[in-house]
Amino acid sequence: MVVEDEQKLAELLGSYLEHDGFEVSVVHDGLHAVATARGVDPDVVVLDLGLPGLDGVEVCRQLRTFSDAYVVMLTARSDEVDTLIGLSVGADDYMTKPFSPRELMARVQTMFRRPRATGKPSAGPAGPNAVNALEGARRFGTLTLDPVGRDVWLDGETVALTRTEFDLLATLSEHPRMAFSRRQLIEAVWGPSWVGDEHLVDVHVGHLRRKLGDDPVEGRFVRTVRGVGYRMGAGQ
Structure with missing residues (x-):
């Protein structure tokens, strides 16, 4: 899932991902992002920090209440504080604009080689x-x-x-x-x-x-x- 309010950039990232064989959902605001994530259960979320409605930090905070998706935070600001705030709510990685779409694709491909949990962990019937x-x-x-x-x-x-x-x-x-x-x-x-x-x-x-x-x-x-x-x- 690509969450980016710059439509041209969102379309560009979506096209790169689709070309690499991914099913892609593109949304442009924070509220729609949370609702869409509940419906499509994405493996990876490319999430812009500066979004209308809910910003990327709040979207990530809400995602972490129901999703184990890998989250890459995008930011137009190189300020280290912004990056650490994003990571503190559960983002796995970050990229600072401008960036190469190919570099993003490489990171996504790396993450797709990781197993995803098959369900909620359990201590088993015998505790x-x-x-x-x-x-x-x-x-x-x-x-x-x-x-x-x-x-x-x-x-x-x-x-x-x-x-x-x-x-x-x-x-x-x-x-x-x-x-x-x-x-x-x-x-x-x-x-x-x-x-x-x-x-x-x-x-x-x-x-x-x-x-x-x-x-x-x-x-x-x-x-x-x-x-x-x-x-x-x-x-x-």
Whole structure:
């Protein structure tokens, strides 16, 4: 779904996406965007920050109440504050105008290689015991991650993560003793061709920590490695 009030740009992006084989819905204001998203259940939303009706930040905030779509925020302003505000409500990525439509297509294609949740995560009929018995699950104290089902549990209760948050946690947990640089996490989650401010990683790590109830200083689940980046904590 393309949400852009500049009609020519919206049509251009829509045509690029359709040419690459995507089914595309194009809307030009925030209120229509939320209603359309409920109807079409998009995999990816290309979302302009400056929209009439509801701005992009509020649209993204509402989307996150019912959708796990990958959200790319578009902004005409390069002000870092605007970017971080957009990311703080659940946007996965951002691009500053002007940008190459081909660069946007490359990012969308990268995201389409990620699995999408098949439904709401569940602890299963047997509750925490079933979670603990999962074959192939990764466990860090009271945190359990199922890389196959893309589910996460904390103290036996499900944790609702966006696809980007899950992919960050899955990357860290796959090699729990490894200290990942921001660049390594960018390449693993956003793709090797991604270009932009690598502090994007810090924003999403902050979201992840809040959902896990993790203190940045203690780092039970996600530890900060000074001068390097992040690694998985032991859950203690």
